[in-house]
Amino acid sequence: MIDESVWQELEAHQQTPGRSTRRLHPDSQHDIQVSVTHPALRRMLLLGTDARTADTVRQEIHELPATRGLQLNLSSVSGNHYELQVMLTDDELTEVFTPLVSDIAEVVRDAPTTETAAEAAVRRYVRWQQLLRSVSRDGLSRQARCGLFGELHFLLEYVLPAVDQHTAVSSWTGPRQTNQDFQLPGAAVEVKTTTARSPRTVQIASERQLDTADSTPLALAHVVLDDRQSGLGRSLNALVDEIRARLTSPSAAQRFESLLVQAGYLPNQRDLYDHDRYTLRRSEFWTVGEGFPRIIEAELPPGVGNCTYTIDVSALTAHSVTAETLVDLIRGTHG
């Protein structure tokens, strides 16, 4: 993980024109560095790569759309050595850039080959581009705000009390677009949030969302909210601050900030989230197991994929569990 202090150290590092760099993940076989140029103090993430890999990502880089404030370059260093440069070109994204760099570096770190490393870097970069585009001006959509509130609410109320800070924050995988929103050592949880008055159904986004192929217990949480403009409820900002206050470990706190950015909650857009207030109406929990009404990948006819479907909550009564049982699951002490 890197934070602002790393950049500042690099910025203070030298007086002569040039680049000051620091290697990230020295244990990784890949050459990953953060760098600051002097005197312009431009921040960059650098990934060393070879000529053949450059060939494989070249075309992809060409086809990338533009993102204000970010740039991805491919540059030859000498002979068959190349360098991917992820560059911050606009101060407005400064706070976003740090989690972006950490995220890309982390994905690259464990890539098995130079080629997969570069491809992963480009792929992550594209993800960030999409994220930044989607929250470009007005911040998160109404639906995304409420989804984020639901996930954070679940983190604060059920996960943080059950496991240590590190595990809790790391288990929140929603922002990283995994199949479920929380992946704990003992269980996975998918959180569905809705502001509908009396919701009869839950929306399932894919055939993998409720798939327990890897035999980890899986729970489905349903958070029903009431949202009002400047009502009595809690704003997204208030909820975020509350979690921040709970995180005493600096590394957990930093990870949380990075995940917030990945969820599209950008530091410079905080003002946008003051007005909407949410009150919790109720939460329901089910465990997904034998007989649970769902679509799973293995049962689909060949050729069918990307299923979104709805489940009528009245069909789930038999699978309902209490909050205590859920916390046991999260702790991994269940059964």
Add this chain to the structure above:
Amino acid sequence: MAEHDLHDYSRALVTDIQALADAEGGSIPNTFTQHVLEILEEAGVVTDAALAYHSSRGLEIYGYGLPEDGSSLDLYTTDFNLTPMSSKLTKAESDRLFRRLFAFVGKHAAIRPNQEDNTDVHDMCVGVEKALSNVPKIRLFLLSNRVSTTSAPGPGEFEGIPVTHELWDLARLHRHETSGSIGEPIKVTFERPLPCLAAHSDEPNYSVVLAVIPGRQLAELYKEHRTRLLELNVRSFLQTRGGVNKGIRETLLKDPSRFLAYNNGVTATASDVDFETDEHGSPVAIRSMTGLQIVNGGQTTASLHHVLTHDKRDLDGVHVQMKLTIVDPAYLSEIVPRISQYSNTQNKVTLVDFSSNHEFHVAFERVSRSLWAPATDGSGQETRWFYERARGQYTDKSAEHETRAAQRKFKLITPSRQRFSKSDLATFVHSWEQLPYWVSRGAQKNFGHFMERIEKSDPVVDVQYCKRAIATAILFQAADRIARAHSAGSHKRLITTYTVARLSLAAEKRIDLDRIWNEQGTTDALEDALDELCPLIMETVISGDRHVSEWAKKPDCWDEVSRIPWTLPDALTAELTTEPFEIASPESTESDEAEAAVEDIPSEEWQALADWAREGRLLRAVDRQLADRVAQRLSQGRRVTGAQARQAMEVYEEALRHGFHPSPVGLDHETA
């Protein structure tokens, strides 16, 4: 060269490029770029090209060229396709590629600070920055292995500098490869027929006319065709830069109307001339000329061009006398050398035939292809080394085999890694002969020098000669692999030639070349020695503040390398032969011309030049030091000789280009 159709050519090209890239671990489009640039360099279309890749949004560049004579800034981009025949390069695509390439011109200053110092891209930004301040034009090249449906876009400009587009697509490359000559013959049409005076000739094969041609027209011809106009000009080939003569320049600037009186004019040949005739059928004016070549007066032409483009003079009132010989192309090779030779009064020019038909190449091809290289991989399969006397021979030969099986067999016996060209041979031999600074000057210049030396030494090309020449190739390739292992990167070629040269020097050329041939490889002791030497070479050749490829071209660099304190390891000393192997060592070929030119300039002026450059922070440090040294030597009454003299003259011209004003000189006489 036999015609094989575009499909075969394109397939062979892709296969070759892939194989080359695999062998080097290089990028495929980069390898293609390098390959095409070598072809174009040999053809005199580009010079001093270097690869450097950078792409970001809306921008992509594969390399750049900064011709030594400052005539242009060249930028290259590439479109390489693994299935080139399945689509065509459309106008929209080529326009986009040109646009992305052109973007670099505007953005280089912003790209530079983001690069580590002395990387390929950093050097490119520095070079381009420097060039933009004084080049007369920018040339954008698009190299593609697909067939283009359109021609290159029309000219544009960048901050007042004209920008031209050159599109080298598959069809054009194929045409070039199969015809062996670049472009069409130069044709000149006069809007108003140029009056001329004809001398009657009884000989059927040629006739001569005299004319006076406007200086501006000649300068523009040079601007358009550059060295192609001087292809038959012996001197221009020997010193590829059309040097600017300071006396001629002086006259043009100060006394243009007297130019005709002071200057000897140019001697030209053409294969066909369209005349206006009088009632008796005698030529009175020239409407057009085809196949124009300036065979004498290259300096005059280049100087006119320089004054037009750099000094921004319109050359009004400047006239040049022209002696035009109409020669049947079949007799060119007989007549032109004599014209050159006889019209050069000052010193005899040996004519060097640079074509593939020179007897040396013919003999080398014949003998080398009769040799079987011993099998060394245990397969018992003896192989051949394939000397490509003319481009495309290998591909042709391979295509002659009808069946796939026969082709496979051909590749087995003649692996493509054992194919080498004329300019490769010159590289291998010159590395051994301790001329690394020639090798570093690029394929064309090095080959020109190689042929000069061959002309002088006139070696007997027999089995022994060929085996030893190929042994130098094996040695060079071994050094090349070692240089790669030491990450010599983009300077690998320079490092390799210097490593081989330094080894040859330390061993006094007594490395056992016969043994290398017999084993088709290098001994462990030899490999270890190269491995030890390579990093030392890198330290000296790639040093921080110099522009590496420029530095490597200088004899000073070789001086410094030869002084690296290094002696042969004992294991290798034990393997040396008693007698040295000489591959091609004629006596020195240093031209006396430069030596004379240096001495024509008083030592005070050299000193003034050095001081001027220091004050204005112009020229490179090495150049300023050279001017100092020359001034010092001349003032002590000593001579400046050989390469140093040539180098000094280049520095002098460079200084003129930067606006150095020498003390006034008297009349000048132009000879060639």
